[in-house]
Amino acid sequence: MLAEIRKILCSDQPDLAAIGRAIAACSSEEQAQICRDYARHHTKYTQSYFPAERRVFSFGGVAFPMRWIPAGSFWMGASEDDDFAYLDEHPRHEVTITRGFWMMETPVTRAQYKTLTNKNPPKIGQSMPAANIGWYEAAAFANKLSALEGLPASFVGRGRKRTGVGNKESDYAKSKGWRLPTEAEWEFSCRAGTTTPHYGKLSEIAWYGENSSGLSRHPVGEKEANAWGLHDMLGNVWEWVYDFQRDAYYHRNDHGAKRPTVDPCVNEDADHEYERALVRGGSCDCTPRSVRQDLYAHPCATHLRKTSRVRIGAEAAVFALFGRSRAKAEGRG
Secondary structure, X not given: OHXXXXXXXXXXXXXXXXXXXXXXXXXXXHHHHHHHHHHHHHHOOOOOOOOOOEEEEEEOOEEEEEEEEOOXXXXXXXXXXXXXXXHHHOOOEEEEEOOOEEEEOOOOEHHHHHHHHOXXXXXXXXXXXXXXXXXXXXXXXXXXXXXXXXXXXXXXXXXXXXXXXXXXXXXXXXXXXXXXXXXXXXXXXXXXXXXXXXXXXXXXXOOOOOOOHHHOOOOOOOOOOOOOOOOOOOOOOOEEEEEEOOOOHHHHHHHOOOOOOEOOOOOOOOOOOOOEEEEEOOOOOOXXXXXXXXXXXXXXXXXXXXXXXXXXXXXXXXXXXXXXXXXXXXXXX
């Protein structure tokens, strides 16, 4: 692997994600550290891990593979020449994510979800995305992951009163337990450095209406990953994010206020009677217009039962992410 990294470093602008993927292929942590130190010395890269580095967490004997998502800045939203974009996807604006974090390679599977909940999904199809998970169940699942690692819970309260750290009285960015990624963190992870509506050819990276037989979900990880090693970020299942519905949150400058640009998150309305959380990514029954990385979130009632995906994060925080399939919220298919 060191020879592969030396080859990558020979280019004028070394691909940090390629270095991360090479380190992920190392046969031992000792070898990985040697490669990491060598690459860091020659690139002056200062983050703890390179983009796409892989780590496998284990709970109850079941593996939870992760990829490292680096801190950084990106352009959030759709470009002005994107004919598929909805009005609320404009204007495109630069956002900064200040901390790197771990994200699961794939949606959470039935086998992974059963490990922590003792719920019994069908005996077949253990690599399928776990189904029928609501936002509050996702929060409870994240808290269980935190407890198993001895980390503080990122979601407080019980049942429908459960809210996220960062809801009014606390700061989600300081959370050290597992939690849902914010909408901005999700899009940053999905894009993996790209600025186009998709991170590859749609039919090769996503299950959606035109290639899903019977409009059904598919086993995770069958489609190509993005540059940071994440599969099924688009299509297959909608995914819960940390944010709740926001009215013109990213359009604040239209009213003379500054648009949020650093670690943005909307979670202040979780106690509202008609609270609606957000989902991203599209699903196996969506049209191509809804399977884009710049499609802004659909607001969905938090009590609705969805399909789930888990993601995990970080040096200082861990993120869990859940979604749903067959969603046509707010008239978007």
